Amino acid sequence: xxxxxxxxxxxxxxxxxxxxxxxxxxxxxxxxxxxxxxxxxxxxxxxxxxxxxxxxxxxxxxxxxxxxxxxxxxxxxxxxxxxxxxxxxxxxxxxxxxxxxxxxxxxxxxxxxxxxxxxxxxxxxxxxxxxxxxxxxxxxxxxxxxxxxxxxxxxxxxxxxxxxxxxxxxxxxxxxxxxxxxxxxxxxxxxxxxxxxxxxxxxxxxxxxxxxxxxxxxxxxxxxxxxxxxxxxxxxxxxxxxxxxxxxxxxxxxxxxxxxxxxxxxxxxxxxxxxxxxxxxxxxxxxxxxxxxxxxxxxxxxxxxxxxxxxxxxxxxxxxxxxxxxxxxxxxxxxx
Numbered sequence: 001x002x003x004x005x006x007x008x009x010x011x012x013x014x015x016x017x018x019x020x021x022x023x024x025x026x027x028x029x030x031x032x033x034x035x036x037x038x039x040x041x042x043x044x045x046x047x048x049x050x051x052x053x054x055x056x057x058x059x060x061x062x063x064x065x066x067x068x069x070x071x072x073x074x075x076x077x078x079x080x081x082x083x084x085x086x087x088x089x090x091x092x093x094x095x096x097x098x099x100x101x102x103x104x105x106x107x108x109x110x111x112x113x114x115x116x117x118x119x120x121x122x123x124x125x126x127x128x129x130x131x132x133x134x135x136x137x138x139x140x141x142x143x144x145x146x147x148x149x150x151x152x153x154x155x156x157x158x159x160x161x162x163x164x165x166x167x168x169x170x171x172x173x174x175x176x177x178x179x180x181x182x183x184x185x186x187x188x189x190x191x192x193x194x195x196x197x198x199x200x201x202x203x204x205x206x207x208x209x210x211x212x213x214x215x216x217x218x219x220x221x222x223x224x225x226x227x228x229x230x231x232x233x234x235x236x237x238x239x240x241x242x243x244x245x246x247x248x249x250x251x252x253x254x255x256x257x258x259x260x261x262x263x264x265x266x267x268x269x270x271x272x273x274x275x276x277x278x279x280x281x282x283x284x285x286x287x288x289x290x291x292x293x294x295x296x297x298x299x300x301x302x303x304x305x306x307x308x309x310x311x312x313x314x315x316x317x318x319x320x321x322x323x324x325x326x327x328x329x330x331x332x333x334x335x336x
Contacts, residue, residue, distance in 0.1 A: 064236035065224035065287040068211040087152040209311040216305035220320040246298035258286035
């Protein structure tokens with residue numbers, strides 16, 4: 001042992017309570033001294049714990065919330081550049097597939113050549129190419145499409161395709177007195193969009209909609225309720241959804257873990273000795289993600305006293321939710 005450690009041991013032995021016993025060696029005396037010294041705070045902590053107030057009110061109540069969403073039903077609206085680019089790809093496919101040296105395959109004046117001319121003429125319709133084009137013409141180089149041209153609009157293309165199909169069907173029909181009409185695709189804008197029916201699931205088909213409910217106090221929120229004894233967050237969320245929006249929905253709880261949380265602070269009051277006391281506990285809401293597969297919300301049998309519900313897109317939620325509430329949940333939501 002070094003001289004430094006021997007000196008430290010001597011100093012420590014002077015500071016600790018001494019045990020005068022000729023039958024006990026110095027090392028054992030130091031050990032006994034350390035034990036007697038460390039036993040003092042243990043006694044103090046025990047006495048302090050027994051003096052603690054057993055009636056402590058919880059500051060927060062744990063709640064399970066459900067972010068129920070209806071996924072998009074159709075693709076989003078294309079940007080003008082995307083429309084022009086996809087139309088360019090379609091034209092490019094037509095150009096690469098059609099032009100080839102026909103005289104190499106068909107001799108002029110033969111039945112095969114006449115049949116080829118007939119079929120290629122049938123393909124040169126407004127619907128086939130969404131705009132006439134002849135690869136062998138002197139103006140074949142002029143195959144550009146300006147951004148925003150009507151030929152690149154899906155509505156124009158659909159109408160051209162339908163008209164082409166109708167003309168073909170009527171030309172081959174035996175009954176010339178009756179004109180056959182081809183069904184048009186359903187529009188992207190529905191009747192619910194025109195009426196702004198926020199309870200309908202048929203609105204904003206290209207966006208994600210979220211279920212918002214109105215409490216009996218008039219506040220808008222996601223469905224939520226306190227977690228009961230013995231429940232997990234997922235089971236509490238499933239119970240909350242059934243109690244708030246009914247059982248006439250086919251939903252899928254995505255996971256077992258929350259995707260976010262929000263807290264309401266407890267209400268406190270000051271005592272005479274300037275100490276604070278909890279008058280009403282706050283709440284911490286842990287949100288679980290759920291998907292709407294079929295059905296509709298029904299508040300007629302809800303047990304939470306809810307008054308109304310709405311299906312809203314992300315930017316519409318800000319009009320109904322508390323500012324702090326929306327700030328905490330907005331990053332959990334899809335932008336589309």
